[in-house]
Amino acid sequence: MVENKWINALNVRYPIIQAPMAGGITTTELICEAANNGCLGMIAAGYLTPEALAAQIDEVKEGTTQPFGVNVFVPSAFRTSQKEIDHTLQQLEPIYQQLKVENREVIIPDYQQLFAVYNEHIETIIQKDVKICSFTFGLPASDIIQRLKKENIILIATATTVKEAIAAEKAGMDAVVVQGSEAGGHRGHFMDSVEESSIGLMSLLPQVVDQVSIPVIAAGGIMDGRGLAAALCLGAEAVQMGTAFLTCVESGAPAIHKEAIMSAGEDEVILTKSFSGKWARGISNTFTQEMKKYQDNLPSFPVQNALTQPMRKAASQMNNKEYMSLWSGQSPRLTKNTKVKTLIELTIQEAGEVVSNIND
Numbered sequence: 001m002v003e004n005k006w007i008n009a010l011n012v013r014y015p016i017i018q019a020p021m022a023g024g025i026t027t028t029e030l031i032c033e034a035a036n037n038g039c040l041g042m043i044a045a046g047y048l049t050p051e052a053l054a055a056q057i058d059e060v061k062e063g064t065t066q067p068f069g070v071n072v073f074v075p076s077a078f079r080t081s082q083k084e085i086d087h088t089l090q091q092l093e094p095i096y097q098q099l100k101v102e103n104r105e106v107i108i109p110d111y112q113q114l115f116a117v118y119n120e121h122i123e124t125i126i127q128k129d130v131k132i133c134s135f136t137f138g139l140p141a142s143d144i145i146q147r148l149k150k151e152n153i154i155l156i157a158t159a160t161t162v163k164e165a166i167a168a169e170k171a172g173m174d175a176v177v178v179q180g181s182e183a184g185g186h187r188g189h190f191m192d193s194v195e196e197s198s199i200g201l202m203s204l205l206p207q208v209v210d211q212v213s214i215p216v217i218a219a220g221g222i223m224d225g226r227g228l229a230a231a232l233c234l235g236a237e238a239v240q241m242g243t244a245f246l247t248c249v250e251s252g253a254p255a256i257h258k259e260a261i262m263s264a265g266e267d268e269v270i271l272t273k274s275f276s277g278k279w280a281r282g283i284s285n286t287f288t289q290e291m292k293k294y295q296d297n298l299p300s301f302p303v304q305n306a307l308t309q310p311m312r313k314a315a316s317q318m319n320n321k322e323y324m325s326l327w328s329g330q331s332p333r334l335t336k337n338t339k340v341k342t343l344i345e346l347t348i349q350e351a352g353e354v355v356s357n358i359n360d
């Protein structure tokens with residue numbers, strides 16, 4: 001494989017980062033298997049309480065001596081009103097009735113609280129001596145960057161455009177994940193609209209590489225050795241793979257979610273705001289179709305996320321994939337339901353073959 005100074009400096013064998021996937025997908029077992037088999041394992045702090053994050057860090061430390069990191073959501077201000085909430089609940093009411101959801105208790109998030117949790121996540125990362133911290137949905141404020149840098153923590157931003165990657169470098173980030181439009185889950189854009197920030201990785205990656213001097217990590221649609229080799233050829237130092245790990249045996253995604261991805265075609269994977277109020281990529285289902293007409297007037301993230309939470313929970317308990325968020329990148333046909341170790345071994349072996357074919 002290609003000699004890779006940055007990834008060597010992290011003490012990781014392979015240039016692969018297991019994507020942090022909030023919502024219970026990146027279990028401790030998955031993270032430890034990724035780390036123990038040569039990748040950088042990542043904890044997803046996004047929806048965790050600070051206590052749950054601290055507990056998972058302890059568990060991961062018990063399961064591996066290899067490097068791992070924590071990913072946090074950078075909160076941004078949002079507005080909502082009781083009128084907007086009532087209006088959306090009315091739109092959701094027929095679905096709640098159909099699914100016979102009894103417990104519809106919704107806790108409307110408060111920005112101050114979200115910000116307090118974010119600060120506690122940062123403190124937990126420092127206290128627990130985590131060496132790598134990545135961010136999505138924005139860049140951390142300069143006081144947080146300074147605080148983490150003082151502790152020698154390696155900082156990784158997420159960017160969806162050249163402009164965002166340059167801003168990440170200027171802010172002092174040590175590396176940047178470049179998220180192509182293929183990527184599963186929420187879009188990490190934080191400067192421009194989703195249309196302006198949804199660029200295919202093949203175009204975006206080399207343009208970012210030409211414009212920044214920090215290491216670039218490629219994300220979006222990378223499922224195997226072909227994707228890894230292609231990303232390295234385009235100038236990435238490493239890749240971040242999400243959907244490929246999501247369908248692995250050790251992932252916490254419900255079986256019905258894994259099956260939905262494994263039986264989907266690339267043309268069934270869409271961008272939707274319906275579940276959370278933030279654009280995200282997943283498999284089209286009845287809910288995303290029914291909500292299309294409301295899409296332009298939904299409450300922002302994380303308010304819409306809170307309003308659909310009882311529905312998603314009930315649908316998951318009933319194994320009803322039509323009302324679950326089936327996050328997936330655009331390469332569902334390339335997924336396998338293997339163990340993490342096998343996924344990594346196959347990816348590295350295949351990338352090696354692809355590269356040696358180029359040399360022949």
Ligand SMILES: Cc1cc2nc3c(=O)[nH]c(=O)nc-3n(C[C@H](O)[C@H](O)[C@H](O)COP(=O)(O)O)c2cc1C
Nearest residue numbers: 019021022136183184185219220221242243327329
């Ligand atoms: C289910 C799911 C949850 C995700 N959650 C996070 C997250 O918490 N933080 C983050 O930075 N990225 C998150 N991502 C995005 C990944 O970091 C990455 O950009 C994406 O998975 C790459 O595309 P791929 O899924 O085609 O590999 C998530 C992706 C998925 C599929």
